[in-house]
Amino acid sequence: MDYIDRIKKIKGEKKITNDRLSELTGIPLGTLSKILAGISDSPKLINMIAIAEALGCSLDYLIKGIPQNTNNYTLEPTEIQLIEEYRALDAFGKEMTRMVIAKEGERVTASVSDVASLKPVDRKPVKQVSEPSAKILSPVSSRSLAANTAMVGKRSLLLYDLPVSAGPGVYLDDTTAESIHIPDNEKTEQADYALRISGNSMEPKFHDGDILLVQDCDAVDVGELGIFILDGNGYFKKYGGDCLISLNPEYGNILLKEYAEAVCCGRVVGKLKKK
Secondary structure, three states: OOHHHHHHHHHHHHOOOHHHHHHHHOOOHHHHHHHHHOOOOOOOHHHHHHHHHHHOOOHHHHHHOOOOOOOOOOOOHHHHHHHHHHHOOOHHHHHHHHHHHHHHHHHHHHHHHHHHOOOHHHHOOHHHHHHHHHHHHOHHHHHHHHHHHHOOOEEEEEEEEEEEEOOOOEOOOOOOEEEEEEEOOOOOOOOOEEEEEEOOOOOOOOOOOOEEEEEOOOOOOOOOEEEEEEOOEEEEEEEOOOEEEOOOOOOOOEEHHHOOOEEEEEEEEEEOOOO
């Protein structure tokens, strides 16, 4: 059984149609159909993560078939509700939740440790039991709290390390990526991942080192900017119907008919401002 069989198995058990799975994951139905049909040999990691979350299983189980945790925990109704609410969060919300839990764990551990170190005679006054909680607001903890607060209004996005080319073609690799935080607003909400470009063929609007915000899709309209793979090489260009166009007039058009395989990987919806 491979990942396709496991996806279909869970879909059947939960009676989830392809249309519904497309809605839950945000993956275009055409792209999802290619994944389930085995046409896409190397599905994007971001798509596999979305499918695993939508199906309520781990990525390890989906990709490698590693059994999920079957520990028979007894959960209170409030605990079950918290788990359901956590699963409904996006990646940024889940990360913030983990940070809060970790910080509360440190507070409880510190409080228990300090109370245990008190002499028996010192344990009687109530104020001495509550004093350890004040230690949470140390200079280091205060800086951490300020950093956590600064995360409000942002969301997580995968930035692919290997640059896509805005000049000569460079292989677009989706095996490694890092998580970055971007402003969460109307301009960025369409972005599914980010890419760092290299070269000068899209100047003067886009420059070497710019980070693009990309919406995952398998087709763009004529005149739109997109990410394309031609015979294994990645390009950031304007789509011209039968060719890819550079904004820099020093570069000629790339004719699609000269390539055996031409695939669209996403629509460019903007770029991050340089700090």
